[in-house]
Amino acid sequence: MKNIILASKSPRRIEMLSKYLENIIVFSPDTNERVNDLDLPETTVMKIAFEKAWKASCDFEIKGIIIAADTVVFLHKIMGKPKDYEEAFSMLKSLSGKTHSVYTGICIIDSENGTKVVDYEKTFVEFNHLTDDFIRRYLETGEHLDKAGAYGIQGFGELMVKKIDGCYNNVKGLPLTKLNTILTKHFSLKLL
Template identity: 35%
Template sequence: MQTLILGSSSPYRAELLKKLAINFIQYSPDIDESVSEGETATSLVERLAQEKALAIAKDYPQALIIGSDQVAVIEGKILGKPGDHETAVKQLMSASGQAVTFYTGLALYNAKTHTMQHLVEPFVVHFRHLTEKQIRYYLEREQPYQCAGSFKSEGLGISLFAKLEGDDPNSLIGLPLIKLIELLNNEGVDVLQPNE
């Protein structure tokens, strides 16, 4: 099997990929993640996922490379990673009682054949009505400052939600495994028969 590279510095994406019980290398791409003028959330995450995979191909020209990127969108506004406590408070206050759509861009690049598969997977989170006190308590407990939308759904973050809508709950954490398995199958990688 070709070497499989996860093009991400995210420990959460790495933990998700480990669920598939296949060998991979984690390698952080170095790209500019700035939003281009007029770029939509879906076009942004799709572009960045592909750029991450292509950036890694320079160092791994024979590999299969996974690129992924995620943003949250509320009332048409893109929310990125908050980076600090007060920004996270503002993000969660604006999400309180609202539906927030998370878009995850996923790319699988075969550096050997120069073929790229890519898609965007949406996932909608309906937030409970939250007080500022609840939000601050949550943030002090989990400190999700490097997570789009200011929460970790795999932890206490689940207490923030009224309802989840989407095809794959892994998408919310940043790596839509159901779609990734399809893309890997297209490249001849069957996660249920990894050595064949």
């Protein structure tokens, strides 16, 4: 069996993929996750996922199937990871009571034979109305750090969510169903 390399340092992605694949190798390439506000969110996440996977295929000495992903929240504009408390507060305030989209781009490269697939998943998430006090209490948990849109649905952030339409795991950062479909179809690898 080929080596499986996860080009990510995200604890959520590592945990999610480790549930299905033993002995994954984690290698986090040094990339610049630049967002061009003129790009569509799906273009942005696929481009960044490709850059991560490509950099890992070039920089990592172990060959195998490289999996990379990137997630953003979209509501009128792309929201990545907040830079600070104020930006996180502003993001959550703008998402309050509205439906936003979560996009995750996936790139898989077989560094042995050069096979490459890039795709994305989109999920709609509707938030409850959030009071300023609730947002402050949520931010005090620190859970917003390193999360697109300043929230984690798998943690305290679930209290903000009124409804979800689409892949739950996509909102966590790795759409496992789509990933399994791509791995099965193009790489002869099944998660189960």
